[in-house]
Amino acid sequence: MAKQRVEDLDWKNLGFLYRDLPYRFKAEFKDGEWQEGELTTDATMYLSEAAEVLHYGQEIFEGLKAYRQKDGSINLFRPEMNAKRFENSAKRMVMEPYPADKFIEAVKEVVRANEEFVPPYGTGGSLYLRPFMIGTDPIVGVAPSSEFHFRIYATPVGAYVQGLTPAPYLISDFDRAAFAGTGQVKTSGNYAGSLYPSVQAKKRRICGLFVLGSTRT
Template sequence: MSDKIKPEDLDWANLGFGYHDLPYRFRAYYKDGKWSEGGLETDSYMRVSEAAQSFHYGQEIFEGAKAYRRKDGGVNLFRPNMNAQRMNRSADRLLMPHVPEEMFVEAMKQVVKANQEFVPPYGTGATLYLRPFYFGTTPMVGVHAASDFTFEIFATPVGAYYKGGLTPTAYVTGKLDRAAHAGTGRAKVAGNYASSLLPGDEAHKAGYSDVVYLDPRLHENIEELGSANFFGITKDGKFQTPKSPSILPSITKYSLLALAPEFGLIPEETTISINDIDRFAEVGAMGTAAVISPVGSITHEGKKHVFYSETEVGPYTQKLYKRLTGIQFGDEEGPEGWIVDVPLD
């Protein structure tokens, strides 16, 4: 069993994006067609059969969310109901029973409250990352859907996903696919991320931040940036993001589509050809882990396409980042229902 971390062991301003074994996590178990009540547990290890379905046939889904320390010392969750709803859409794709939305959100609150001393202080830019995940545990060697499942949420304090935070980075288009056109791209399943390891590693070795995935049919249209969604701001004031059946629907993406008109931008989900990216004045990656990460350039077939700057953040990207994080940390009022307060002791 690993040693539990203590708050005084952490350098809040230099956390990086890594795992720390915190005191508490939530677990619930599905058996005989129903969920257990679930509750907090202290052991970060689980006893699971070697023949558990998820080990061999990949019936596993997960989510990513964050808890944010406010200036007044309280803690916010950002749109947790959307995480619950997306997990259940993923569950539908993998033939898994729904996790009740109320249980999901309440479990997130319980995990944050139990580990509240690990929610990073306001002003550090760090957050408490929450990882809900859910997998089949039925022992089997034939290819079938499981009938028994474990649902868990653990937490870990994190800093920026990309080193340097809000600093433009360089991407390159890849030749490999993250997900099939009619496959599991819209579901947040482990296999999609396993398939991204090789192209991501190749991009890193070539000196890039990550790979640009193109559509799996034509290899022409932009899909995602590594493990994040793509956005581009055109020179005529449109906030555009790709629309495709193989893209994970990012909660951050839909939040930014809703906020873009506040800055005079026209929000659009549309097909974006890699051959037409010079129309963008600014480009970025967006997601729970990435938040908003500016893209300085994309190299495609040996040609580098530079956007606003390779060293400076574009003005709209800065405004959107400030607005989004202002809502998340409680500094600014956001749309109704976006923020859920976590009751603390």
């Protein structure tokens, strides 16, 4: 995929898509400690075919946004809350938490490095940031990884839901997460289970799903 050029963007019609921006942040946990993180231009990750994340889904992620202000400055929306949830998700998924202060600073580094891709004030767009962590050990039996890769990428996006026009929704019998399971954390397995009912809803021209708690209340 070619690197995104800022001059090719239509700020008012961004959609909610991935675009390969110049910089992202990466850090690795190995030998019992987090290595020093850094910005990189390489959007490719290299994993063993037996990497834990590929078979047993040891992965967590977050999503937050940076907004251009009227005076041209850039604000992040409560990154400390995302850092805290990321820490809680890591503990639940038996992963080494990435320090909250370093998490927030890494987010800021990615925004600064890709500043020209923060949509202009008044366009309705924002710079979406996706921090995530995966277990990378080559593992055959079910077990937690001892090594992890933390990364943050960014992409300019429009509104996730367009406008305030009333839209139909579907009540479904599918559950996304089990009672006393992982529904309270942001891990990939929760979302993989929602793909089938989401596709079925779209076939019926339903715009989305509301997910209730595991007791359906």
